[in-house]
Amino acid sequence: MDKVKVLEKYLPPEAAPLIGRWIDYFKCEFKISRNRGTKFGDYRAPYQGKGHRISVNYDLNPYAFLVTTVHEFAHLHTFNEHKHKAKPHGTEWKHNFKKMMQPFFEKDIFPPDVKHAIISYLNNPAASSCSDLTLYRSLRKYDAPKEDIHTVEKLPIHALFKLKDGRIFRREEKLRKRYKCTEIATRRVYLFSPVAEVEVVND
Template identity: 40%
Template sequence: MKTILTRYIPEQAVDPVFELIKSFGVHLKIVNERVTRHGDYRKMPGGGHQITVNANLNKYRFLITLIHEIAHLVAFKKFGSRIKPHGSEWKYSFQKLMLPFIRPEIFPKQLLPLIANHFKNPKASSDTDARLSLALKQFDPPSDKSYIFELPVGSLFKLYNGKVFQKGNRVVKRYECKETETGKIYLFQPNAEVELLK
């Protein structure tokens, strides 16, 4: 397991992550990319704990995602199964588990202040924290995708599912975009990755 972890997370995080996996009896599965999520946690019928994480994540996002999912397990064990999945108990567990990893030996210096700020009140997904998400994406392999915030108003773009939208104006933190086929308006995060149509 340690050898596998070295391919997916920063080297200095391997031993402590391995200890967490061992102590909580986690069955870790590294899976092909799922567009809608980076990872998930599931309590198995036999009482075991399965965590899946997408294989295509860069090592810093992989680490954050893995700790995010272990925090679900810890929160449910400590506070019971009736808690909200991303409620205060999960936030507390995530902060506590993540704290030992927020160090310059593990994360690049430019990420540390953004990660520290995010963990004051962690969100259900690091993608909803636009500043952290954009900072993490600089460690992804090059892509032909564009961010919504980069596109000119009125431009057309396509999602992974083939749906085509026209970018509208920014409303508070998100962009109103019209689905061309139905005319329905949807709100997009500024850092959503899309394919610009020429």
């Protein structure tokens, strides 16, 4: 099947032709991946005879899929220009991410709130990667509803929740940017991102 037709299933359709051209231009292996709870996408630089490799989680909404794809292509472009000399989300990467996002702004592909969050993120040197919470939250609004799944920040204090591996935690107070959570079985304390997705456990 034509790669653009495949990409249209995951991206806003008007973005698919350009991403298809990037795959060809950069001679990149582009993989649509299973969900990897800890990351949306991944870039691997050429290594031992393999070329550039990008993978993006299949279950992202179209806007999140596009932002993640551009994020990873910006890593590829930065590697081509600077090899390992540039920091992963440093000035060079930010410049390329901004430049590579421009055609999609011009096509008016993003809803206003997502576009604003991307621009704000790119103008904020303190935000080191796409773990930027404002951007994450704006993208998440366009997800299909997930029954029984909540983010840690939305849970009341002392609520119990479960991870995919079955471990159960109690949500405690917020410490700066993360939430202190106690694992019930071991009483060990962990710090969770506000936007970590968990399943509520009823007492």
